[in-house]
Amino acid sequence: MAPTPRHVPAQVRLAGIELRLGEYASAVQLAQQALDRDPANLEANLTLVRSLIERREFDRAAAASQTLLSRFPEVGSAHTQAGLVAMRKGDRAGARAAFEKALSLEPLLLEPLGNLASLDIADRQGARARARLDARLKKTPRDSAVLVVAAQTWAATGDLVTAEAFLRRAIDADAANLDAYQQLAFVYISQ
16 A cells, blocks of 8 residues: 555654664655655654754755745744754855845744854854853843854853853753753763
């Protein structure tokens, strides 16, 4: 029996699971099958690009990213994927522009914010990276995931005391945030 369009959500979910498990070839295959049946499925498009990036198939990822952007020009995560492709291809300016566009469309997205902070740090612009996170924390001061990114940013700029404080706040905000505990362990080891 041939799969029908109603199987697309299951394929997309399976592709996402395979991606998280590191089974990138399978994730690409499942995402592509879903897109063959439903080209307008946002999650299938996003999963395909992410899977191709993880497989280090950057030319295919770039093509899939352009398709994604043409289908979803007003979706911040589409621009985030374009930024990730650009970063992996060494196009820092293109990555920065894509992440900025993602945040202009959806200001509360965390992934482009974290990537912009990483680019700032790599460009030896730690103050700019911290300013980005400060501005975000003013909007969402108890967002545990944002606090972890802030901690990573401060740690990367050499301020382990503030990084530790952010991680403690992250754990207070969400005791189930395992990333916060892991990062706190790294801070303690670094100290």
